[in-house]
Amino acid sequence: MTGGYVWPRLPAAGAGQRVGLLGGSFNPPHEGHVHISRLALARFGLDFVWWLVTPGNPLKNRGELGSLEARLEACRLVTRRMPRVRVTSVEADIGISRTRDxxxxxxxxRPDLRFVWVMGADNMASFHRWHAWREIAEMVPIGVVDRPGSTLRAASSPFAARYRLARLPETRSRRLADAPPPAWAIVHGPRSDLSSSEIRRSGLWPRDRMENS
Structure with missing residues (x-):
């Protein structure tokens, strides 16, 4: 601690371990996030997946965003039986919301860890809209999990076209964390079509949790 500033605490991980980073609003978290995490752990050979609960996504409507505290609480509840999934508010702790930062x-x-950015194929299809997306792609390997209705859009996305030579075959997806970026792989398996927006529209995410703090 220096000058009243508390250095953000990250989830525990040992040197050399492979850590997937799943960023998002988690507004609210649901079984689709759990499904992606389980598949990423198995298919990308990860030791952990960290859920990076963002203070706000610049590409989404913040008027529908629940409080950070409510979303963190919900994430911990959803992952309570998943010891290899860790929930963190590091982005809010250090005052940033851009993935590149x-x-x-x-x-x-943590230069001693092997990070992999994890995302669904629906996010890959729009990845070129992210701030500094090329820089992100060249910072860490990217693991993509197929999502219903997104397979073709992801495969024909600007990201896939630009980094077509950096794609690892699915049979080598467990080596992704060891590959120097740019490197990416997409894996297929049982798919979940759950989405946070559908849950909000259904009314299953209580309005009192959607009030901004």
Whole structure:
């Protein structure tokens, strides 16, 4: 602690371990997030998946965003029986919301870990809209989990076209964390079509949890 500033605490992980980073609003978290995490752990050979609960996604409507505390609480509840999934508010702790800046921080703080950015194929299809997306792609390997209705859009996305030579075959997906970036792989398996937006529209995510703190 220096000058009243508390250095953010990251989830525990040992040197050399493979850590997947699943970022999102988690507004609310649901079994689709759990499904992606389980598949990523198994298919990308990861030791842990960290859920990076963002203070706000610049590409999404913040008017529908639940409080950070409510979303963190919900994430911990959903993952309570998943010891290899860790929930963290590091982005809010260090005052950033851009993935590029988050990765810079994590790589500087834990250069001994092998990070993999994990995302669903629906996010890959729009990845070119992210701030500094090329820089992100060249900072850490990217693991993509197939999602219903997104397979073709992901495969024909600007990201897939630009980094087509950096794609690992699915049979080598467990080696992704060891590959120097840019590197990416997409894995297929049982798919979940759950989405946070559908849950909010259904009314299953209580309005009192959607009030901004």
């Amino acid at each position: 988050t990765l810079r921080f994590l790589l500087a703080r």
